[in-house]
Amino acid sequence: MAKITYQHPDGTLTVVDVQAPDTVMRGAKLNNIDGIEAQCGGSAQCGTCHVYIDEASTVPLPPMDEVEDDVLYGTACPRRENSRLSCQLPVTDDLDGLLVHLPEAQS
Amino acid sequence: MAARSVAVIGAGQGGLETAAALRAKGFDGRITLVGEEPVPPYQRPPLSKGFLTGAVGHVDLTLRTESFFESQDIDLVTGDRVCRIDLFRSRVELASGGRLDYDRLVLATGSRPRVLPVPGANLDGVLTLRTLADAEELRALLDGPPRQVAVVGAGFVGLELASTARALGHEVTVVEAQPRVLARALTPQLSHWLADRHRQQGVRLLMSSEVAALSGSASGRVEGVLLRDGTRLPADLVVIGIGVLPRSELAADAGLLVGDGVLVDPWLRSSDRSVYAIGDCARFPGGGPGRHIRLESVQNASDQARCVATAICGGGAPYTAVPWFWSEQCALRLQMAGLTADHDETVTVGHPDEGRFSVLCYREGALVGVESVGRPADHGIARRLLTTGAWPSADEARTPGFTLKSFAVERPSEGLPTHA
Ligand SMILES: Cc1cc2nc3c(=O)[nH]c(=O)nc-3n(C[C@H](O)[C@H](O)[C@H](O)COP(=O)(O)OP(=O)(O)OC[C@H]3O[C@@H](n4cnc5c(N)ncnc54)[C@H](O)[C@@H]3O)c2cc1C
Ligand code: FES
Numbered sequence: 001m002a003k004i005t006y007q008h009p010d011g012t013l014t015v016v017d018v019q020a021p022d023t024v025m026r027g028a029k030l031n032n033i034d035g036i037e038a039q040c041g042g043s044a045q046c047g048t049c050h051v052y053i054d055e056a057s058t059v060p061l062p063p064m065d066e067v068e069d070d071v072l073y074g075t076a077c078p079r080r081e082n083s084r085l086s087c088q089l090p091v092t093d094d095l096d097g098l099l100v101h102l103p104e105a106q107s
Numbered sequence: 108m109a110a111r112s113v114a115v116i117g118a119g120q121g122g123l124e125t126a127a128a129l130r131a132k133g134f135d136g137r138i139t140l141v142g143e144e145p146v147p148p149y150q151r152p153p154l155s156k157g158f159l160t161g162a163v164g165h166v167d168l169t170l171r172t173e174s175f176f177e178s179q180d181i182d183l184v185t186g187d188r189v190c191r192i193d194l195f196r197s198r199v200e201l202a203s204g205g206r207l208d209y210d211r212l213v214l215a216t217g218s219r220p221r222v223l224p225v226p227g228a229n230l231d232g233v234l235t236l237r238t239l240a241d242a243e244e245l246r247a248l249l250d251g252p253p254r255q256v257a258v259v260g261a262g263f264v265g266l267e268l269a270s271t272a273r274a275l276g277h278e279v280t281v282v283e284a285q286p287r288v289l290a291r292a293l294t295p296q297l298s299h300w301l302a303d304r305h306r307q308q309g310v311r312l313l314m315s316s317e318v319a320a321l322s323g324s325a326s327g328r329v330e331g332v333l334l335r336d337g338t339r340l341p342a343d344l345v346v347i348g349i350g351v352l353p354r355s356e357l358a359a360d361a362g363l364l365v366g367d368g369v370l371v372d373p374w375l376r377s378s379d380r381s382v383y384a385i386g387d388c389a390r391f392p393g394g395g396p397g398r399h400i401r402l403e404s405v406q407n408a409s410d411q412a413r414c415v416a417t418a419i420c421g422g423g424a425p426y427t428a429v430p431w432f433w434s435e436q437c438a439l440r441l442q443m444a445g446l447t448a449d450h451d452e453t454v455t456v457g458h459p460d461e462g463r464f465s466v467l468c469y470r471e472g473a474l475v476g477v478e479s480v481g482r483p484a485d486h487g488i489a490r491r492l493l494t495t496g497a498w499p500s501a502d503e504a505r506t507p508g509f510t511l512k513s514f515a516v517e518r519p520s521e522g523l524p525t526h527a
Pocket of ligand 2: 025037038039040041042043044045046047048049071085086087088
C-alpha cells in the first residue's frame with residue numbers, strides 16, 4: 001500500500017491510500033478524483049490519465065516504455081519532462097509518498 | 108430550479124460516468140443508477156480482446172469497486188430494469204415494482220446486437236457478444252480443444268473476436284456481406300491492409316458473402332453455416348457480429364422523439380428538457396451541418412456523460428468532442444480520430460510494411476480524420492489537431508519525410524494559424 005497525493009490545478013491536495021495491483025490512475029478513479037479521465041481503462045491508448053510527477057520527487061518510478069512515450073505526444077495539456085501516464089504506474093510500497101500534479105484538462 | 112435528484116437508466120460506461128462525474132463536480136442531491144445486468148458497471152472493450160484469452164480478469168473489468176458507490180453516496184441498483192418512464196410525473200417504474208421520482212433523467216441504455224434474420228439463428232452454439240455473461244459463455248467455449256468458429260460480420264467486435272479465437276488455436280472463418288472488412292468504419296487502404304493481416308494470421312475471410320441459414324443437429328446444436336451461393340461451412344460455434352441497435356424503446360414508449368436512437372439537441376437533451384440521452388442510445392447533432400450521428404464508443408459515452416453532468420450542475424456547453432476509437436486485432440494497435448466516412452482524399456504517412464502508419468483523411472481540403480496503426484503518437488496528435496484546427500494540408504503531409512510528430516513538435520499548438 002502507498003499514500004499517493006494528487007494536487008489539483010487550483011492547488012488543493014487529495015491524499016489517498018492505493019493498494020497493489022492498482023495503478024496511480026485507478027487510485028484516482030476509485031476515489032473519484034476529478035482530473036483523471038482514463039477513457040481507455042488503462043490500456044495506454046487514450047492519454048487521458050496524464051499527470052506531472054512532482055519535480056522534487058525522489059520516489060522511484062518504473063521506466064517509460066515506447067508506447068507510453070508515444071501516447072504522451074497527444075495529451076491535452078502540454079507534455080513536460082515530468083509527464084507520465086498514471087495508468088502505467090503500478091502501485092508498490094516504493095511509491096509511498098508520491099506527489100502527482102493533475103493537468104488543467106485531459107481531453 | 109436546481110436538480111435535487113437524478114436517475115440514470117443503464118449502469119454501463121455512460122451511466123456510471125454520469126453518476127461519478129455528478130459527484131466529482133459537487134452535485135449533492137440523490138443519484139440513483141439503475142442497471143439491468145446483475146453485476147456492477149464494467150468495461151466492455153476487453154470482452155472481445157484480453158478477457159477471452161484470460162489476460163484480463165473480472166477485477167480488471169470492473170469500472171469501480173463496490174465501496175466506491177458507498178463512499179460517493181450513489182444508489183446503485185443492479186439486476187433491475189426500468190420498464191416505464193412517466194414524463195408527466197417525472198417518475199420511472201422498475202420491473203421489481205419500485206418507483207423513482209427524478210428531477211433529471213439520463214438515458215444511458217446502450218445498444219443490443221442486431222439479430223441475424225435467418226433460420227437456425229436460435230440454435231445452441233450461436234452467440235452474440237455484448238455483455239459479460241456473453242463473454243463468459245464464449246470464453247468457456249474457446250478454452251478447450253480447437254473448434255470450427257464462424258464469425259458473421261467483419262465489424263470491430265467480429266474481427267477482434269476472430270483474431271483472438273485464431274490466436275487461441277481455433278479455426279476461424281469470417282463471413283461478411285460487404286466486399287471489404289469494416290467497410291463503414293475504415294478507409295479502403297486500411298481495410299485491405301488489415302484484411303491481409305487477418306489472412307496471414309490464418310483467419311479465413313469470405314467477403315461479399317451472405318448467410319442463408321444456420322444448420323444444426325437433431326439435438327439443436329449448430330453444425331454449419333449455409334451461404335446464399337450454396338457454400339456450406341462446418342461450424343460448431345457461430346458468433347454473430349452484425350452491428351447493434353440503439354435501445355430506445357423505453358424513450359419511444361414514453362413519447363420522446365426517437366429515430367435510430369433517442370434524438371437529442373446539442374446539449375444532449377431529448378425532446379423533454381428534463382431528460383438527457385447519452386452513449387450508444389443517443390443520436391446527436393454532428394458529422395456536419397444539419398446532420399445527426401450516433402456513435403458507439405467508450406469516448407463518446409464518457410465524454411457525453413461528463414457533458415450532461417456539467418449541464419445538470421448548472422453549467423454546460425454544447426457537446427463538441429472529437430470522436431475517437433481504438434481496437435486491438437492481430438496484435439496491432441488501431442486508433443481512429445475524427446469521422447472519416449465522407450473523405451475525398453487520403454495521404455498515408457509512415458510504413459505500412461512495418462505495421463506503423465497513419466492514413467490522413469481530407470474532405471474538400473480539410474482534415475476530417477486520421478487512422479493509425481502502431482503509431483500512438485500520431486493518433487494523439489491527430490486528436491489535438493482536429494480540436495484546434497491547426498492541421499497540415501494534404502500537400503504538406505505529402506512532403507517526403509513528413510511526420511505528424513515533427514509537425515507537432517515544430518509547431519506547438521499555441522498561437523498557430525488555424526484552418527478552421
Ligand atoms: C465486445 C465489445 C468490444 C468493444 N470494444 C470497444 C473498443 O475497443 N473501444 C471502444 O471505444 N468501444 C468499444 N466498444 C463499445 C463500447 O463498449 C460502447 O460504445 C459503450 O459501452 C457504450 O456505453 P453506453 O453507456 O452507451 O452503453 P453500455 O455500456 O452498453 O451500457 C448500457 C447499459 O444499460 C443497461 N440497460 C438498458 N436498458 C435498461 C433498462 N431499461 N433498465 C436498466 N438498465 C438498462 C444495459 O443492460 C447495459 O448494461 C465495445 C463494445 C463491445 C460489446
Ligand atoms: S488510461 Fe488511457 S492511456 Fe492511461
